[in-house]
Amino acid sequence: MKEKYYISTAIAYTSGKPHIGNTYEIVLADAIARYKRLKGYDVYFQTGTDEHGEKIELKAREAGITPKEFVDNVAKEIKSIWDIMNTSYDKFVRTTDEQHEKVVQKIFKKMFDKGDIYLGEYKGLYCTPCESFWTESQLVDGKCPDCGRDVELKAEEAYFFKLSKYQDKLIEYIENHPEFIEPESRKNEMVNNFLKPGLQDLCVSRTSFDWGIPVDFDSKHVVYVWLDALTNYITNIGYDPDGSSEEFNKWWPADLHLIGKDIIRFHTIYWPCFLMSLELPLPKQVFGHPWLIMSDGKMSKSRGNVIYADDLVNEFGVDAVRYYVLHEIPFASDGVFTRDLLMERINGDLVNILGNLVNRTISMAKKYFESHLENKKVVEEVDNELITMINALEEKVETKMNNLEIGGAIDEIFEVFRRSNKYIDETTPWSLAKEENKKDRLETVLYNLIEAIRVCAVFIEPFLPETSERILNQIHSSDKSFRYNENSIYDLNEAEILFQRIDISQK
Ligand SMILES: [Zn+2]
Structure with missing residues (x-):
């Protein structure tokens, strides 16, 4: 029996095309999902779109189309960008899916019957022409x-969820489950700034707009935002208040909700309280990742500094973009996107370290052995360090991945690439080739290099899936084992350029 692993991203809001900063999360989740599959887990990876709300109703009106037409267009665009980034999600869910809407209505009713949802009054600052409530902090110069x-100050009838009822239970849960909120700095912030001062009940319905899931027993209300959005994690795997599917029992609780740090409060306070109300277990971990920002701050249309993933992929290739975002964004602080640094990484890491190693090794094997390599086992001391490093890679990568330090895991693999390049300098195959009695030694050296490349190609798959496949194809191997194999026989294919050097002066 394979161990299961359920990972999700937040669902993307369908207000417009996502930029590279909004695309980071799906790539990060993809790397984790692929890694777990590599390690033999039965993985379910869910992503999708959050499609209701007043903002979308307004945007659709401006565009002269229905809200459904509007979200169909944007959801399609988002999905196509997820596909351009070569992400391996199992299900792309939408909050306008019929099944989701039906189950959200049942969840609302169940919470209402239980007394966790009650009818009250929502008070706020209202703009009549825009039909919108605003909070004090959202106003611009008071307007x-x-x-x-x-x-104007206005009140409307609304349903509320009793967050306050679950507050103490949640504090206790968080304190007993230190792994629940990551990074840890966020955990303290949630407990000290929000939970301990006391939770306000949460407004979960609105009557001032229509683009939402109707409350089926009170049709002038639509379900408001978080109750609709957060429940996507369970409605799409078969949760039903009247009896859940086997699929649901298999996958829930989720192992990891991967989300942006800006919505951690909703995932570690509202969502657990909803689940407690439904008497369901909580997700095992919520990780609030940092952002990818521009050197002049957050990416935004009004600043004019927006960069889109598909443009970058067209220019540099998908794995170069994946490498950059996965490698450059640290675990707990924001990463900065610059074209210069992207090009520097492509030339420095992908061309010089990875590409050259593979190309030189395969070319030498062709030149000296007509691409046929066996391990002649003429071992010298210098081999041991390389082989020891190859065999230590599995554990090193595992440690980093368990801590969700994706950049660190990539570094471990690149250390082996670097060591392999150094091994070429140390063993100088071109001089061995000049001596007839060193032929078996030369073949052993090249064999060791190909094994190093093979194991690295296996481990690089979660991060650079296309490159991994291309390397394994060039060395003509289907061996996916994680350690140095001393008894393979290689008949290599032709060397191909993996990454093109970028002429930075031309960019
Ligand atoms: Zn207004």
Whole structure:
């Protein structure tokens, strides 16, 4: 029996095309999902789109189309970018899917019947022309941030969820499950800034707009935002208040919700309280990742500094972009995107270290042995260090991946590439080739190099899936084992360029 692993991204809001900063999360989740599959887990990887709300209703009106047409277009665009990034999600879910809507209605009713949802009054600052409630902090110079008109204090009937009922239970849970919120700095922030001062009940319905899931027993209300969005994690794997599917029992609780640090509060406070109300177990871990920002701050259309993933992929190739975002964004602090650094990484790491190693080794094997290599086992002391490093890679990568230090895991693999390049300098195959009695030694050296490349290609798959496949194809191997194999026989294919050097002066 394989161990299961359920990983999700947050669902992307369908208000517009996602930029590279919004694309980081799906690539990060993909690397983790692929890694778990590599390690033999039965993986379920879910992503998708969050499609309801007033903002979308307004945008659709501006575009002169229905909200459904609007979200169909944007969801299609988001999915195509996830595909361009070569992400291996198992299911792309949408909150306008019929099944999701039906189950959200049942969840709402169940919470209402239980007394966890009650009818109350929502008070806020209201802009009549925009039909929008705003909070004090959203106002711009005291006026509506959308149209600049005056706002007035207004109340509307709304349903509320009793967050306060679960507050103590949640504090206790978080304190007993130190792994639940990562990174740890976020955990302290949630407990000290939000939970301990006391939770306000949460507004979970609205009557001021229509683009939402109707509350089926009170049809002037639509379900408001978080109750609709967060429940995607269970409605799409077969949760049903009247009896869940076997699929649900298999996958729930999720092993990891991967989300942006800006929505960690909703995932570590609202979501657990909803689950407690439904008497379901909580996800094992919520990780709030840092952001990818520009050198002049957060990416935004109004700043004019937006970069899209598909443009970068067209220019540099998918694995170069994946490498950059996975490698450059640290575990706990924001990463900066610059074209210069991207090009530097391509030339420095992907061309010089990885590409050259593979190309030189395969070329030498062709030149000296017509691409046929066996291990002649003429061993010298210098081999041991390389082989020891190859065999230590599995554990090193595992440690980093368990801590979700993706960049660190990639570094471990590149250390072996680097060591292999150094091994070429140390063993100088071109001089061995000049001496007839060193032929078996030369073949042993090249064999060791190909084994190093093979094991690295296996481990690089979660991060650079296309490159991994191309390397394994060039060395003509289907051996996916994680350690140095001393008894293979290689008939290599032709060397091909893996990454093109970029002429930075031309960019
Ligand atoms: Zn307004």
